[in-house]
Amino acid sequence: MLDIRRLHMLKTVVARGSIAAAAQSLALSAGAVSQQLAALRREVGVDLLRPDGRTVALTEAGRVLVEHADRILGAVQEAESAVAAVKGTVGATATLAALPSTVARIVAPALTSLASLHPQLTVTCLVTDQAQLRELPLGTVDVVLGQRYHHLPDDTPRGVDAYRLLDDPLLIVTAADRAGERPVSLRELATHHLVVPPPTTDCGQAVLHACGQAGFTPSTPYVTTDIAAQITLARAGLATALIPRMAIDPTAAGIRTSLIEDHPIHRLLFAATRHTDTANPTTTAVIAALRTAAHDGRSTLLPPT
Template identity: 35%
Template sequence: MLDPRKLRLLRELARRGTIAAVAEAVTFTPSAVSQQLSALEREAGVPLLERTGRTVALTPAGHLLVEHAQAVLEELERAAAALAAVRGAPSGPLRMGAFPTAARVLVPAALAELARAHPALEPMVREIDPADVSGALRAGELDVALVHEYDFVPPVTDASLATEPLFAEPMYLTGRRTLGDARHDPWIMSKPDTLCHTMAVRACQAAGFEPRVRHHVDDFDTVLAFAAAGQGVALVPRLAALAPPPGVTLTELSLSRRTLAAFRRGYGEHPAIRAAVAAFHTALTGLPLTPSNLPSSRPGPPLSRS
């Protein structure tokens, strides 16, 4: 019989590429991960890994087992959700993740709704970069998390996770009426290799120019403060621009950011997950945002940074 805990380690190795990275993700020692994977090979009866010096790669049999492991782990999540539904109203810990703007604007109202509708639940919020959500969900560190995606940047998805759309919001340009008007301005953008940065650069390129980036800032409140101080122009989502500082003008563009709730595939019908998603929707009723028209149950959350 194949051990699901060892199957999870093999799945992580397929995604992360090294035993050291798997060990860091699951808080094991590399030696313990290697021992577990060797035990899985004995259970499977065929080589799953090819070891060359300090590197390791999956064999064809290893890749095949990862495909089946995903289906097995999904069914186990589905079984856990079904048993939780039998027990009745959701209760106990609910570990939630949110990127900074959502944690500040949306999550407090959602927590109030959960307290009202499901007082037996104990939500625990962790502010987290969407790029780190997939690993945290797969490791069981989070049960549900808010992630987002932008125009101009196809999301990188994780087949072990599912998402449910929540809302879409427009992007705003500070200080100018069009992107073309800002071609000679200094820009304030998030750090390179983040989804926000890639979106902004590609939006400028689509307008026919390469942006001259002066400041790299991730927090949108700080971005708006820099814009108010005349330090450059920036693109910000509506959720971050509900109360801009004095002196900042905002022009709505035909660009959007979309926010989704992410959870482990098979776990979406768990009563606590349904309660969290419902609370997010209720919290949105008081905000000037548009419900998303994305299809539900997409094959995984975007790996992005905010």
Template identity: 35%
Template sequence: MIEVRRLRVLRALADHGTVTAAAEVLHLTPSAVSQQLAALESEVGQELLERRGRRVAITSAGRLLLSHADTILTEVERAEDAMTLYANGTTGEVRIAAFATAISLLVAPTLPVLRESVPGLRLSVSDAEGHQAIARLLDNEIDLAIAVEHRGSPSPEDQRLTRIPLYAEPFAAILPAGHPGADIEQIDLATLAADDWIMTSTGNPIRDVVLLACEQAGFAPRIAHQSDDYTAVASLVAAGAGVALVPQLALPNPGTAVLRPLAPPAPTRRVYAAVRTGRADHPLVKATIETLRKTAAALPLG
């Protein structure tokens, strides 16, 4: 008989690539992880791993087992939730990770609504960029992630996740007050090709969106400065250090810099909520998502 906890170890190894990384996520020692994997190979009678230097590769038998493991682990999580609900009703905690703007625009406004409508719910909120939130969700560190769609996002066919679109937010150009485009009603992105640019750091999903938009406009931006803090970006722009693109609602107060809409087609930040499929039907998670959707629908976008 296959032990479920050993399937979790195999999934962690597949996600993180090394025994050491999987052990850290699972709060086990590397030797304990190796022992669990060896026991799993014994249980199924197949070689699941092959070593390649410091890393291990999943064999074809291992990949076949993983395809079933995801379904099994989803059903186990559903069963665990069902037993918790049987014992405790609808009282419990939902752990949310979201990027800073989403916390301000979505999560914070939902807190008083949920306190009123679902008094048994406790929310735990933490700050994480979109790509980090998804990794934490898959590692079972949180229950709900609010993330930005980008080229590195999990595939829509990933059966481990259920995704719920929340809103699409257009980008705007942020310019120094004396910039030639500061008085133009809508900025053609190509007219900023000769400027220095302030960009988010490598790995931030926003960077991918902006670089792709510039590529489609026919140029590669000359990146002079980097910051993931939009207030810092606005300060650099106001000081004449360059130009930037920011999501429309991310910078309510640009200071002395100037925000200008982009001429169509403007890039957009597509924001979604994600939960593990095994927890998608949990009443507290469903109530939280529904409230987030209502908050998102009221955002001043356009």
């Protein structure tokens, strides 16, 4: 009989591209993963992986086995959810991956609420600029708090359910004495120095896309994904920032925020989990807490706009 853990290792190696990367993801040594894959190869009697430059690729037999592994591991997850639903209780552990820009106004309040409502639940929170949906099918995380900018297509992977939390507009952030209390046309920023994320990021692409629609190429002498740094530069009057509303501390002093009255830039914040036919009480509780925190955070006052 095939070992489920070895099937999961094979799937992880394929997703990560190498045995070393898979081992790091699984918190194992590369030697341990290699040994388990060698045992799996002996079980099936045929090579499953082949070298592909600096990475590895599936053989035809490996591809067939991974297709079945997806269904087998999915059935195991379905069984776990069904048993949890029968028990009707929230479990002991969950792993949440979230963007840094969501921690202060969504993640922290949600975790505080979960600690009060479900004290037996320990949530491990992985804060990363790239909250990857692909981690869900691998079982690395249970819930992802992710984003999608509105100019980009929906790339939710098969086998993942995404739940809308809120639309989060980017606000124009300047020094408190540099802007009036009114919405601002994006075109007005054509003469500003902007601080923006790198153009390789979704947010950086969204800003460049909107500025192009407004008819100009922005001056971007400052490039960083660090929102605290963006706000510091804006507060000093050195640059104008475009920052998601939910990423701005409502208590931040020395800045003014303004809505974009034309060519608005929005990101959709969502919570995602692996698809199962039976809802898992633990992931359901985590998503419910994120929804409540997102709703409450949206109504929190910001510096004058």
